[in-house]
Amino acid sequence: MTFAASLQLALSTATFLLAASCAKYWALGPSTLKLVLTIALYSVGNLIMLRLVREVGMSSAFSLSAVIQLIAVNVIALTYFGEKLTIIQSFGMVLAILAVILITFGSASE
Numbered sequence: 001m002t003f004a005a006s007l008q009l010a011l012s013t014a015t016f017l018l019a020a021s022c023a024k025y026w027a028l029g030p031s032t033l034k035l036v037l038t039i040a041l042y043s044v045g046n047l048i049m050l051r052l053v054r055e056v057g058m059s060s061a062f063s064l065s066a067v068i069q070l071i072a073v074n075v076i077a078l079t080y081f082g083e084k085l086t087i088i089q090s091f092g093m094v095l096a097i098l099a100v101i102l103i104t105f106g107s108a109s110e
Contacts, residue, residue: 001056008052009061013068015045020073024081059103067100 001009019041026034052061074093077083085093 005052005055008048009064012045012048012065013072015041015048016069017072017076019045021076063100063103067097070096
């Protein structure tokens with residue numbers, strides 16, 4: 001992956017994390033401003049992803065983005081917002097991360 005693609009992935013991830021945080025704040029206290037900001041951030045994140053898809057391909061772009069967001073969003077939800085996961089949910093998270101890793105690296109080994 002090129003430096004530009006890595007930068008786009010980092011930028012889209014940061015944008016999606018801000019959007020997810022705004023969505024949580026909206027869920028805690030709905031307002032039109034929070035909703036508009038959430039939608040705008042998700043839109044910007046998706047526009048960045050479109051450029052990334054063009055550069056590295058759909059499977060790589062979305063697989064990498066999914067696993068990074070899966071981990072990062074949960075770190076934010078668990079540490080900042082104080083959410084809790086059950087043992088089964090935690091096991092599901094580990095399996096989801098493993099699945100994305102296998103999909104991402106499995107295509108590179110062929």
